[in-house]
Amino acid sequence: MSAKTRGTPAVPMFRRLMVANRGEVAVRIARACDLLGITPVFATSTADRDAGYLRGRETVCIGAARSPQSYLNMQAIVQAARQSECTALHPGWGFLSENPVFAALCEAHGVTFIGPPARAMHLMGKKTPAKAAMRAAGLALIPGSDGILDSAEQAREVADRVGYPVLLKAESGGGGRGMRIARGPDEVASAYADAQAEAIAAFGDGRLYLERLIEGGRHVEIQIMADRYGDVVHLGERDCTVQRNHQKLLEESPSPSLSAEEREKTLAAAVRAAASIGYVGAGTMEFLLDQGTLRFMEMNTRLQVEHSVSEVRSGRDLVVEQIRVAAGHPLSFGQADVVLAGHAIECRINAEDPANNFKPAPGKIVRWHSPTGEGVRVDTHVDSGYEVPPHYDSLLCKVITAGATRDEAIGRMITALGELVCEGVPTTVPLHLQILRSPAFRSNHYDTRAIPGI
Incomplete structure (x- = not known):
């Protein structure tokens, strides 16, 4: 159509x-x-x-x-x-x-x-079936076990084959839980036992699989949108490498580390993969950039916090499109209509104290002011007088900036964060400014092993 x-x-x-x-x-x-x-x-x-x-x-x-x-x-x-x-x-x-x-x-x-059909959500929610489906669709994977591990002994056999270090991961895991590293054969048994125990406690599911641990890579994800009539489009990729304890701090698009060839190849493969499983709605495929190759890790079968970055670059409202698709309407645009312009960056601002090991900081916000200006967008539910409850995620707002170039987007973000006012609770703004001003971030010389500038 x-x-x-x-x-x-x-x-x-x-x-x-x-x-x-x-x-x-x-x-x-x-x-x-x-x-x-x-x-x-x-x-x-x-x-x-x-x-x-x-x-x-x-x-x-x-x-x-x-x-x-x-x-x-x-x-x-x-x-x-x-x-x-x-x-x-x-x-x-x-x-x-x-x-x-x-x-x-x-x-x-x-x-x-x-959201997607329950069957697609179930398939992609379990890591090993998802990897098998994506392999069949032509996406590159991280070397590892072909499915669930039977025992620590099998984990040792697979690790010896793919090479160390390796990562034991929970089949039903997320948020960094149920994961352990083994850097040599003598560490596999204990890593297996520890990962399994944590997985059972966190998810009620002790099944594990194994992947070779890729150190020094970049975390890249692809935004897709699909309707129930088989039409699938991508809205480019986002680089989400800057993380703390597996929680994203900053996202940007396009990825400054991806070659044009690898980008084009993987975006097309992601669209084919989503179509092959009958996916419907918004979804995100997550990859690890390993020496120039994007290797599939998992798929998030929902809207992502950082979807705003893709909206800014494409000019498309993904939530409106989600609702339209769920109502049975075809996509309102095709791939040829998606024009990705300039560069966009998002910072997640939380009510946490960076000086106190990022301890959550519930309390009353006495004064709040969101930044404005050219190329600045703020998504928030907060205003002056808002009481940050202690029961939930501490996200206060997302600040998104856009520019013709990466440097322009970074400059606008630094200015915007300087204008943001939040009195009453500490925030992660100082951490973000430290990252944005660091030579490592500005020159794009960083990876998943450390937060640039920290």
């Missing part, structure tokens, strides 16, 4: 939509609903129900402050959607956004889940 036949219909696809998340992403989803003429209904916990970003909005309290009683309470959320006459639900990111059981529960109760 050509781009000319695609377009936003005059009548909204859904009349009412449940926003099953909180904070910045809830505001982001609501903004897309407003653009489409849809009434957003916010599912909130008792800790969030009086937050300023909900002022004048329709809300339903789904439970107590702690996530298991509210934002992870599947039955309560679906019941709230039904009782508030919502015919669709957007899970945002985190919480239940990648839970195929929740997606199936929504569908079983007549609520459209804005």
